[in-house]
Amino acid sequence: MAQAAALRIAGSRDIYADHDRKNASVNFITCHDGFTLYDLFSYNVKHNEPNGWNNTDGANDNNSWNCGAEGETDDPQVEALRRRMVRNACALLMCSRGIPMFLAGDEFCNTQFGNNNAYCQDNEISWLDWERLGQYKDIFCFFQYMIRFRKTHRLVRANVSDGACGFPDVSFHGVKPWCGSFAEYERYVGVMFAGQEEGEGPRTVYIASNAYWEPLDVKLPVLPDGMEWELAADTWENVPCPGPLGGNEFRIRPRTVMVMVGK
Structure with a gap:
């Protein structure tokens, strides 16, 4: 489940990566x-x-x-x-x-x-x-x-110049950064896009999806100096409440999706 979700969020590269069709x-x-x-x-x-x-x-x-x-x-x-x-x-x-x-x-x-x-x-x-x-x-x-x-946020629409944050263009994560699991039982997945958007500095977008029926404590990748994480969306709330995340750790509620932006 986690693998299928992560690959589809990332644009189905396993299907379309050939011939630069990412x-x-x-x-x-x-x-x-x-x-x-x-x-x-x-x-x-x-x-x-x-x-x-x-x-x-x-x-x-x-x-x-x-x-x-x-x-x-x-x-x-x-x-x-x-x-x-x-x-x-x-x-x-x-x-x-x-x-x-x-x-x-x-x-x-x-x-x-x-x-x-x-x-x-x-x-x-x-x-x-x-x-x-x-x-x-x-x-x-x-x-x-x-x-x-x-x-x-062009990062979620298409590839941009990567390497600006020292991160790969697309990466997969678990509740700990850089420890994504595609095990059959896994119900959490984090997908991060990173790159340099035209006319702007380095950017990252992290999509967290918790399909568990319980909350999870999650750590985000540590951003380079001068960048910080901001919350863009939390589906637990009826209306979006964007704002500073206050670090690189957060709790995601049951059956919830959260979107963070690093800049």
Whole structure:
């Protein structure tokens, strides 16, 4: 799990590195086929009964998790977890090298009510429900924030001149720097991009992803003199709260993604 996540965040170099195609991947989590992003974290199984095929159509391997309740729920803990999982997906997508793609409506948690094969539904199942934009305004604003972050940090979009910080262009880390583990049981991964952005000094971007159900204490690589780590995003929070990290150690909460910038 950790290996697959790290390699995809790094632009799938294991697939596209030949012929200088390091940033050729198109990255997406959901598309027109399958669950919407909200449904990915709201349903364990497909619910295609309205399609008229006794729920036999559509894929069964959705890699989804309902966060504790199947479908719509009034449970505030389940709802909070679902929103965090959507923020996690957005943060990882927007911090991955390559070309990001997301399904229209995912930015405000549009739902198809668990239908993963809605090609035959020209109704509220397949339509975009714009009323959810008001209900999930925090998610919409988080998408805006991460898109803006991606546009202002070329490091996460493409290769830049490396070596400026004394770090490799891309590196993988565990809870200790330079000790990344790709073991099957591993549920934490840190990916760091480093380089010299045009017209600016050395920069680093560190993406931390904790898929554990418990918090973890993490150490970041020590930056060269004159540079310090800043927090750019923490999906545990409903809204981004960027600011100084105050060192190279931090605690990442359960099932959370954090993004740090060194400059």
